[in-house]
Amino acid sequence: MADTAWVAPGATVIGSVRLGERASVWYGAVLRAEHARIELGAGSNLQDGVVVHVDADYDAVIGAGVSVGHNAVLHGCTLEDDVLVGMSATVLNGAVVGTGSLIAAGAVVLEGTVVPPGSLVAGVPGRVRRELTEEEREGIRRNAASYLALTEEHRGAVG
Template sequence: MRRALVRRAAQHFRSLCSKPAPPGEGPNHRAIMSLDADTIRPYVQPNAFVAPSASVIGSVVINDKSAIMYGAVIRGDLALIQIGALTVIGENSVLTAGAVDGMMTPSDAVSTGLALEPELWVGDYCLIGAGVTLKGCHLMGDNIVGHCSSVAEGATLGRYAILEPGTSVGEGVSIPEGEVWGGSPAQKVRDVTDDEKLQMRQGAERRYSTTASHAYEFLPVGFGYLEKEALEKTDAAVASK
């Protein structure tokens, strides 16, 4: 009798593990979210990738072949944020722009017909590491920002500028083109080599090809991926006969 109960319990446990749990009743996360009754919408190029657990909110522009990785937050509720082409925003990084006091919000600009200049600009061919904080700064392009670094308001990174992991760039600091900076506060470490400049462009292309496989696996609605996997298994079984 005891063995039969144990056997039935094991079968029940295996049946539970063979199927994913149904969706919970928690908040319905949206990776791309509009504001102000859908008047302030993010613009994401069709060939860009936004991970399902990322948050792209409000006045944000994401250009060709760029990727917003898992857990990243790009919050354009107070000012425009623009991401260039072939740029990767790493896991759990946070990009914000604008201040509550004395700052025209995107909804104000739309209602008055004013054009917005991006307050936070990340140029083309940039690699932003994991856990990075960018606020109201400008990255001119071909930049690498190491993991867990921060760049404050009004700071500028010239082309081919690199920040080592854990670097802290203060307000209004201007980092010249082709220099490597590190530390807290940030200081120049050395010049960028020609090989490093070449690798930035080549690395951007490789990163995009990697994120394409992530985009293929992502289905935006519910548990639709289960049906996709079942169809793939059926097709494979038919092909093997």
């Protein structure tokens, strides 16, 4: 775990987990990596209640500047840089979500799905609906930056 990473009280981190610089794991999140590895990139945040799990053949690799919304589930998948996963969304084994993409709240990205960079994915099963605008992609980056500041507030308040 990087010195500047933060794990909130009540979050659980088990097994082969690497947390990058300024990464944050929020209250009630669970990261279980007993059969493969979990990597959380620099400046990424796993919000309250997020579950990240792996299978023997599927690491969970989360890039830099990624925000994963409350109660989302990531299972043996890859999220490239600057991705936003909405609240209660699910991304399954072998899925790869391209840089600068947004997975809508409640969406389910099925096993082995490859999401092109800059895509909006919504629905069950999740489907690419359109390409994100540059303004929307900038919003993803701003969201991650806001969690960097919020992390410092909470680090000071609760340790």
